[in-house]
Amino acid sequence: MLTIKLSRKGKKNQPFFRVILLENHKDPWGNFLEDLGFFNPLTKKISLKAERIKYWISQGAQPSGTVHNLLVNQGIIKGKKVKVTSLSNKRKQTAKKVVPPRPSDGQAVTLNEGGEKQKKENLVVTEKQETPAGPEQTAPEVPTEK
Numbered sequence: 001m002l003t004i005k006l007s008r009k010g011k012k013n014q015p016f017f018r019v020i021l022l023e024n025h026k027d028p029w030g031n032f033l034e035d036l037g038f039f040n041p042l043t044k045k046i047s048l049k050a051e052r053i054k055y056w057i058s059q060g061a062q063p064s065g066t067v068h069n070l071l072v073n074q075g076i077i078k079g080k081k082v083k084v085t086s087l088s089n090k091r092k093q094t095a096k097k098v099v100p101p102r103p104s105d106g107q108a109v110t111l112n113e114g115g116e117k118q119k120k121e122n123l124v125v126t127e128k129q130e131t132p133a134g135p136e137q138t139a140p141e142v143p144t145e146k
Contacts, residue, residue, distance in 0.1 A: 021037045053071065068081070
């Protein structure tokens with residue numbers, strides 16, 4: 001089956017993507033059948049060959065989810081956007097947990113055995129109390145035998 005996919009090109013931190021047509025199971029960095037345009041996410045410049053894309057879709061080529069959303073944005077195909085990303089089960093579980101508020105003054109946060117945050121309340125640092133000014137009292141001397 002033919003697929004219309006994105007192939008990443010460009011330098012590190014300067015990506016741009018080719019829109020290409022190739023077999024579904026082939027590597028997008030290898031050989032492809034036809035170059036159908038490009039997309040530069042940094043400058044938001046998009047250049048697509050609309051007639052060729054419509055032709056290949058009519059021949060049975062399936063666009064990937066991201067390419068489908070790109071084609072809907074450009075008005076080349078009609079329809080609703082497709083949900084492309086999904087959360088893993090681990091991220092879904094952490095998203096459901098309520099994040100406790102940040103500790104205010106007088107509170108400290110520690111981690112318990114399970115790695116979860118636990119609040120310690122009533123942790124207040126007090127200043128050293130001074131005794132009132134006056135003569136210093138010392139213990140009475142005890143006579144020692146010689």
